[in-house]
Amino acid sequence: MPSHVFADHAAAQPPERGAVDALISQTRRLRGEVDAVRRDAVADHADPTGRWQRALCDLAVHQLNDLDDHLAQLRDGPPRAGAESAVPDDPAAAQEPRHGSLLSRVGSAEWNLLTDEASWSGELYEILGRDPAAPPLSLDELPSLVHPDDQTLLTAMVTDCLIDGKPIDGEFRVRRTDARVRQVHMMGEPVLAADGSTASMWAVLRDVSELRRSQRVLSESRDSLQRHRDIARTEHRLAVELQESVLPPWRDTLHFPHGSPARLDLAAQYLPSSTGARIGGDWYDAMELPDGHALLSVGDLTGHGVAVTSGMAMLLGALRGMAVAGAPPGRLMGWLNQLLDQTVQPALGSAVCCRYDPDTRRLTWAQAEHPAPLLFRAGTGRALTPPSGVLLGATSGAAYEQADEHLRPGDVVLLHTDGLVPRRDRATATNLLLSLAPRIGEAHTAQECLRTVVDAFGEAPREDDACLLVARV
Template identity: 30%
Template sequence: MIRTWHISTAPDAARARVDTARLAAAHGVSGMERARLTAALGAELRQCLTRGGTWRLDLRAATDPPEDGLLRAVVTSCDDTDDEGRPPWHMTVACGEGVPAADAEPVADDQETLADALLGADEDTALVLERLGEQEDLVTFHREELEQTNQGVLALHAELDAAGQAQLDLLAAERKARGEAEAARRRLTFLADASAVLTASLNHDEVVRRLESLLVPEYAGSVDVWLFDADDEDRVNAPRPAAAVVAARTGRPQYAADHPGDLPGVDDHPSAAPLPAAPLLCIPLGTRRTPQGVLILTPPAARWDADDVVMLIELTRRAGVAIDNARRFEHNRDIAETLQRALLTDLPTTPGLHLAARYLPATHGLNIGGDWYDAFRQPDGSLITVIGDVTGHGLHAAVMMSQLRTALRAYAVDGGTPGQLLTKLHIFLHHLQPELYATAVIARFHPDDPTLTWAAAGHPPPVLRTPDGQVHTLDAKPGAMLGIPLQQVIQDHTVTLTPGSTLALYTDGLVERRAQGIDPGIERLAAALGTFRSADLDADLDASADSLLHPLLADSERDDDVCLLLCHLHSRAAELAKTPTRLAF
């Protein structure tokens, strides 16, 4: 179908526009497309009328592929007045599917019919405007929904941001808490380890040296320990910082610097006082009684942390206690050693019979114990030698040892054999100290009889070296320990002495080792004694005693006191005596 209109006037254009709208409706073109077609056609026809001349509008409905279902409008010039070389105007719209092609009636020529037709043609425009209104309402609705959705999304993002920030804050707080916990654990570990190091020594100078090595460089740049009663006069009289003097006078830690320290438990030194070149932390070394010094610290590479200062104050308190304990121990040790030396007997000098004694305190603990030795004469001229050991250590054991020594000398005035003397000591100790025990060996040398008489009570057996180098352990049945709740009579034992013989009396500290027991130690002692020559023993018994101790004590530290008494009958004892048939003591 092809329809053609020739247009030279405005009514021609109006009729053509109305006819086009009707034909498009007849071909099932939608209202939106009809309005678009008629509006574009009207605009083009207005331009054509403006340029003048006659114009032709062709409207063609294609029925053959590939343009089947399309309605095409083409405007061309009939007078060839379009000299601008513009191509013909055209526009194509889609027809409705399944709508049979129909022909529309032409518009009448009268004005009233044309106006009515024009009004009818505006129905498509009204429909478009109505659809546009609906679309606008729909757009407004969707815009409101979008705004609400955006607000929700923004709120959700805000909540997510807040949750994320809260999570970051929690992670930061957790990381900080872990760091603080690790730092606290490190400080507590250091405090425990440092306390163990400080209390491991009983020498106060060593405690001071260890304190300096512990703090530098992690907790202090330098360390100065000011002890009020130090032995070094130069250190005592050396000038001290004003903050240290204030700490010593008040007993409170002081911080001296050009800025406040704000440290817990520490007073800021007055700024009016002379300030040191570097910040100082002065902590009193307190004890249970009175302050004994001040610990003066300069800061490490970084400033002191508040928790570090709390730890330093506690460590200083423990160091003060360790120094005080070490000084107490040193004082008691000096007293004990003085008492021990006072209680040990000067051995009598006897022609023909040489004596040598050695006493070595334990290497651990207070250097005093219950070991003792003694040698004295009885009224009949016999020489009594004794070695014993009171259970325990310390001043109490030393006092009991002194009482036993005095009691033995008192009993020996009335005479008596070694067994009788030990029996009396057993009764004496049982009544004097029921919970204290002792062991002892007594050996008697008589000038008129070359016979050795001895008795033992719970003590390691004597060892006898004969002139031929043979060594015998005098292990005849001994009595029980002195002081145990048991009635006993301790028996005497005898052995013949020949010139050149040596008797070794000793305490268990010389031969007993925890991992081996006592028997291997006695065997080592006997073997060592057998290596000596009679000539060496005759010449210098003291040197022989030292040579005997060295290999026996070089293997380990001593947990017990060591006491050794060597009794050597000179090889020429008869020659040394005034009477050839009588041994002179």
């Protein structure tokens, strides 16, 4: 068999065995480390990020296996002329190339143009699914094994090699006799005679089916991850826009009619999570009712995303409508519970709802497993004793009790959601907020009180968003 180099090039000397052995050891160590990362990668097939991570690891392992095999062949030198590949004892194993053995996935061939002889290695018979006892196919016969859609490509590569002396480097699909379709990568060159004419053509053919499959999985996982990110960005944008339309930056003084000197000075603020990506169902609200009373409320639906934000907007709209109809806080809570219990996508929520009478300065309120309102008076503070009430949406037909509190001029009522004091349980958060009583007592407006609380806890890293509503008599 002629040498697989151009006639005007000298044959390269093989590298030192020790240097190649060192490279093989490094490759195998790296493959073990990548394989360990692959085993620890997210296995949840419903998670696009996990699928992408595992696909990357699988592809890296394939590449390192191939590198290990190539280095082993480089160390051991080319196979002996006429050597045949071992035939496996298991017939089923013979139908599929043995992953991890280069000799089962890479074969060589040479076609002598002067004698019309062809020479195939035993590995090439296995890759192409041919009987080792059958004669090798000529260049004219070779396209008969190739998928019809790829025959033109193979013919063009061979023609360019033989006529123009161009190296062969391309891939095509092969239909084996066992009906399996394999992806084959072919690299080759013409071998020139002394007079410069093409004497023969040699080629190395490699089964890259598993490698291409891994690359497809990686590409599909990457596309899936990108779609997931695009959807998440769109949902986040919609959630932000919806939330901003429901909870605009707001601070105002709410005056009451009927000639009453009483009034409520109000200020409120929404505090996002540290990442800004977890838009939840927190809300605050204040409105004047037809009878001159004021409705104050804060609440939180469980979960995050546009569905939860839209649910919060629906709940807040229902709360306003039922309050205008004259329902007291306890009944409002019962109706909100029924509404959540009967929605298509059931949800849970906590809330506190207060009705303030400016003539008597009486605050009537009900709650659904929500932090109780905090009352600050004359430099001291305390949490109001909560009436009975379960989470909204937790059970059908729940009843919600009411409690009353008489307010005085200068009193400050603080309503908030759980995320206001980050990473604290409810009791600890309440104590920390109450510790601000002396500073809140020195404030002259609701906005000053709000700023005191935000300065204390607004900049702390928070995993969840929060709402804060301050009412000063």
